[in-house]
Structures are given as structure tokens and as C-alpha cells.
Amino acid sequence: MTVASFLDPPGPRGRRRQQIATGVTAVVVVAVVVVALRRLADRGQLDGDRWEVFAQRSVWTFYLRGFARTLQAGAVGGALSLALGLGLAFGRLARGRPVRWAATAWIEAFRAVPLVLLMFFAFLGLPRLGLDPGPFWSVVIGLTGYNSAVFAEIFRAGILALPAGQTEAADAIGLRYWQSMRFVVVPQAARAMVPAIASQLVVLLKDTSLGALVSYEELLRRAQITGEFARSPLQALAVAALFFAVVIFALNHLARRLERHRPTPLAAAEIPPETLLTTGAVRAA
Amino acid sequence: MDVIADNLDSYLGGIAVTLWLSVLSFLLAVAIGVVVATFRVSPLRLARTLGAVYVEVFFSLPLLVWALLFFFGLPKVGIAYPPFTSAVIVLGTFTGALVGEALRSGINTVPSGQGEAARAVGLRFWQVLGLVVLPQALRTMIGPLGSILLALVRNSAVAAIAMSVDDLMWRSDQLATSTAQPVAVLTGTFVAYLILTVPGTWLVNALARRYRFTR
Numbered sequence: 001m002t003v004a005s006f007l008d009p010p011g012p013r014g015r016r017r018q019q020i021a022t023g024v025t026a027v028v029v030v031a032v033v034v035v036a037l038r039r040l041a042d043r044g045q046l047d048g049d050r051w052e053v054f055a056q057r058s059v060w061t062f063y064l065r066g067f068a069r070t071l072q073a074g075a076v077g078g079a080l081s082l083a084l085g086l087g088l089a090f091g092r093l094a095r096g097r098p099v100r101w102a103a104t105a106w107i108e109a110f111r112a113v114p115l116v117l118l119m120f121f122a123f124l125g126l127p128r129l130g131l132d133p134g135p136f137w138s139v140v141i142g143l144t145g146y147n148s149a150v151f152a153e154i155f156r157a158g159i160l161a162l163p164a165g166q167t168e169a170a171d172a173i174g175l176r177y178w179q180s181m182r183f184v185v186v187p188q189a190a191r192a193m194v195p196a197i198a199s200q201l202v203v204l205l206k207d208t209s210l211g212a213l214v215s216y217e218e219l220l221r222r223a224q225i226t227g228e229f230a231r232s233p234l235q236a237l238a239v240a241a242l243f244f245a246v247v248i249f250a251l252n253h254l255a256r257r258l259e260r261h262r263p264t265p266l267a268a269a270e271i272p273p274e275t276l277l278t279t280g281a282v283r284a285a
Numbered sequence: 286m287d288v289i290a291d292n293l294d295s296y297l298g299g300i301a302v303t304l305w306l307s308v309l310s311f312l313l314a315v316a317i318g319v320v321v322a323t324f325r326v327s328p329l330r331l332a333r334t335l336g337a338v339y340v341e342v343f344f345s346l347p348l349l350v351w352a353l354l355f356f357f358g359l360p361k362v363g364i365a366y367p368p369f370t371s372a373v374i375v376l377g378t379f380t381g382a383l384v385g386e387a388l389r390s391g392i393n394t395v396p397s398g399q400g401e402a403a404r405a406v407g408l409r410f411w412q413v414l415g416l417v418v419l420p421q422a423l424r425t426m427i428g429p430l431g432s433i434l435l436a437l438v439r440n441s442a443v444a445a446i447a448m449s450v451d452d453l454m455w456r457s458d459q460l461a462t463s464t465a466q467p468v469a470v471l472t473g474t475f476v477a478y479l480i481l482t483v484p485g486t487w488l489v490n491a492l493a494r495r496y497r498f499t500r
Contacts, residue, residue: 008404010328018328018329021329021332022329022330022331022332025329025331025332025335026331029331029335039362039363040362042362043361043362043363045361045362108483108486109475109479112435112439112478112479112482112483112486113439113475113478113479113482114439114440114441114442114443114454114478115439116442116443116446116454117442117454117457117471117474117475117478120457120458120461120467120471121467121468121471121472121475124461124462124467124471125461125467125468125471125472128466128467128468129468206347206348207347209347209349209350210347210349210443212349213349213446213447220347220349220350220353224353233357233358233361234354234357234358234361237350237353237354237357237358238354238358240350241346241350241351241354244345244346244347244350245342245345245346246345248344248345248346248347249341249344249345252341252344252345
């Protein structure tokens with residue numbers, strides 16, 4: 001839905017008013033852009049020599065390699081989070097109490113603290129405990145700690161959203177717990193979960209940029225280095241920002257397409273929108 | 286664990302700053318979110334586009350990138366705010382996009398028949414919105430808005446670290462280095478964040494359950 005349905009289609013006067021409002025808005029937008037550009041120009045931020053670094057090929061390879069490291073940490077962190085999250089979801093749904101409590105405690109605790117704190121703990125704290133993960137693994141540990149909890153909740157919600165009749169039917173034909181999970185529950189729940197998982201993976205990739213704070217030389221850190229080196233921090237950062245924005249916008253777009261073209265629409269198994277919001281993957285259409 | 290007891294003041298001060306930062310940012314985010322959501326359902330195509338652009342930009346830009354761009358970039362064009370104010374603006378603008386989307390999808394959960402029926406009995410636009418649609422929509426938004434607020438508390442750590450605002454996270458980072466006991470200090474921070482957010486989570490869940498209805 002784009003326009004609120006409780007708006008009546010405008011008559012001739014309404015249309016006229018809308019045209020005026022559109023004109024005013026357009027003028028305001030253009031004015032803001034012009035003022036911003038003029039300010040940048042006045043302070044010499046648009047001068048050619050400020051952007052000179054980007055005429056060099058080596059700077060672009062430096063950035064691209066940095067982005068490759070963003071993807072690396074994101075991919076490893078994503079894979080580990082998914083695996084751990086699946087385990088935690090089953091743990092939380094398990095019948096044995098100790099397992100259920102342990103999984104619940106992990107999920108509730110790691111979902112509630114800042115991801116940066118987890119990265120800092122891995123980076124500063126773990127070496128004191130005789131285990132030096134280094135920047136890359138600090139980033140991965142931080143990402144995995146937080147996102148495993150988020151994925152666990154997505155999985156759990158997906159499994160619980162499946163109509164109870166499915167597991168009952170599986171029980172009735174004599175399947176064991178793991179068989180019913182493996183052949184009945186997970187294959188159906190997985191379909192409903194794909195969009196939520198995809199959105200959360202994009203969030204995870206965004207969060208990889210926090211690695212700059214623990215000296216992991218991904219795209220953002222490299223932009224900072226380039227900025228200091230070339231004495232044009234604003235420009236170096238702006239290029240990185242544009243890079244992030246374009247890539248993540250495209251990925252978000254893809255994730256949303258998954259939502260629309262779901263292979264089998266299992267209406268009853270859809271994850272309620274609140275769950276998507278709680279997990280941070282806000283993307284209700 | 287003596288480090289924590291010795292620096293309890295620092296922790297408590299940090300918690301206060303984190304809370305204050307989160308509350309102010311949330312107020313700004315709600316204000317922005319309302320405007321964004323209004324833009325996104327507006328009959329003006331241009332307003333809809335602007336709303337969508339705003340949301341997409343902040344959905345696509347990592348928070349840390351935005352924080353650095355704002356805090357270190359703006360002074361280059363002669364606009365400089367103190368760290369705390371910057372952090373509020375950065376978090377508020379970033380979270381405003383999330384709030385805007387939550388409000389919009391909350392409004393969308395109200396079946397369009399409700400709005401049409403309200404029109405049919407002769408209510409005006411603002412009456413439809415204020416008396417029929419929003420009261421129903423708000424109930425479904427409690428959960429999402431609550432989790433956005435809690436995410437904001439977590440995100441405040443990122444903004445604070447980037448701009449050296451002396452919140453819980455920043456002070457812990459300083460303390461971890463100065464005391465050379467990062468494990469104890471950061472474990473304390475972990476617990477402090479749990480104390481901050483876990484009761485909030487329970488409250489949000491309880492409220493959402495209390496006001497939920499099945500249609």
C-alpha cells in the first residue's frame with residue numbers, strides 16, 4: 001500500500017493543492033542541496049586536489065581489498081551465527097530443562113548487549129585469558145555472539161509458527177523427534193524464514209564495519225587510513241560511505257525480493273511481523 | 286572483581302549517560318519517524334519518494350559510518366556540535382528511519398475496511414486517522430517500538446565510542462585500558478547492559494501481550 005486508503009481521490013481543487021505542495025517541496029529540496037554544495041565548495045571540500053587520491057588506481061584496489069575483508073568477516077561470522085543459532089533454537093525448544101535454560105540464557109544475554117562490547121571483549125579481554133584472537137577473529141566472535149542469538153529467535157519463531165497439526169501428524173505416523181524435525185518441520189519452516197534470515201544477514205554485513213574499532217582493516221578502517229594519509233578525511237569517508245550505501249542497498253533490495261517471491265506461500269507458517277521487528281530485521285512490506 | 290567495586294561510580298555515571306542519551310535520541314527518532322511515516326503514505330508522490338529515500342539511506346549506511354561522517358565530516362564545512370549533541374542527532378536520525386518503517390507497517394496492519402468504513406460514516410481525514418486507524422495501529426506497534434528502543438540503547442555504544450561521549454561503553458573502554466584488567470571490567474559492562482536492557486525487554490513483552498488483540 002502506498003497511499004493511505006482512507007484518503008479520497010482528490011477533486012480538481014485538491015489536485016491543484018497537491019501540485020502546489022509538490023512544487024514547494026521540490027523548491028525546498030533543491031534549496032537544501034544547493035546550500036549544502038555551496039558550503040562544501042566555499043570550504044574547498046570540492047576542490048580537485050582534495051579528491052586527487054582517487055585518481056590513483058592503487059587507492060581503489062586498497063578500498064576494494066578492504067571491502068573484500070568486510071565480506072570475509074561477514075561471511076565467516078554469518079555462517080557461524082547461522083550454525084550456532086540453529087543449535088540454540090533447538091536447545092531452547094528442547095525438552096530437557098538444563099539445555100533449554102542454557103540456550104535461553106545465551107540468547108537473552110547476547111541479544112541484549114551491544115555488539116561492540118562483544119568485539120572489545122574478544123579483542124582486549126581474551127588475550128588476557130591466554131587466547132589471542134587478533135582483529136579478524138575478534139570481529140567474527142563479536143558478530144557470532146550477537147547474531148547467533150538473533151538467528152536462534154528467527155528459527156524458533158519459524159518453527160513455532162508452523163501449524164501444530166504438522167508435528168502431530170508426524171507423531172501420528174510414528175516419526176521420532178529428530179525425524180519429524182528433519183522431514184516435516186524444518187523444510188516447511190525454512191521457507192517462511194528465508195526473508196528474515198536474508199535481512200538479518202544484511203544487518204550482519206553492515207555491523208562488520210564495527211571491526212574498524214578493533215583495528216580490523218576492512219573498508220571503513222581503510223577509508224580512515226586513506227583519509228589521514230591523503231589529508232582529505234571527509235572525501236575518503238564519503239567514498240566509503242557511498243560504497244557501503246550502494247552495496248547494502250542492493251542487498252536489501254534482493255532480500256526484499258525474496259519476501260515477495262516466496263517459493264511456496266505457506267500462509268499459516270508466516271513469521272508474524274513483530275518477530276521480524278524484534279530481531280532487528282525490520283522489513284514489513 | 287575489585288575493579289568493578291572500586292569504579293562503581295564510573296559505571297553508574299556511564300549508565301546514566303547511556304540512559305539519557307538513549308531517551309533523548311528516542312524522542313528525536315519518534316519525531317522524525319512520524320514525519321517519515323507521514324511522508325511515506327502521503328498522496329504527494331514527491332513526499333513519498335523523499336520518505337523512501339530517507340529510509341533507504343539509513344537502512345543502507347552502517348551506523349558507525351554515519352557517526353564518523355557526521356562527527357568528523359561536518360566540522361569540515363564549519364558546522365560543529367559537541368559530542369553528546371552529535372551523538373543524539375546521529376542516533377536520532379538513524380533510528381528515525383526504523384521508527385518510520387515501524388509506524389508505517391503498523392498503520393498497514395489495520396485492514397483498509399476500517400478506514401473505508403470510517404469514511405463511509407462521514408468522519409473527516411484526521412478523525413479517521415485519530416479515532417479509528419491510529420488507536421488500532423498503536424497497539425500493534427508497542428512491540429516493534431520497544432525493540433527499536435532497546436536496539437537504540439545498544440547502538441548508543443557505537444555512537445559514544447565514535448565520538449568519545451562518556452557513556453557506559455566509552456568509560457568501560459577507558460577503564461579496561463587504565464586498569465589493565467579488561468576481562469573483569471568488560472564483564473562488569475556486560476552485566477550493566479543486561480541490567481539496563483533485560484527488564485526493558487520484559488516490560489515491552491508484557492505490554493505487547495497486554496495490548497495485543499487477535500483480529
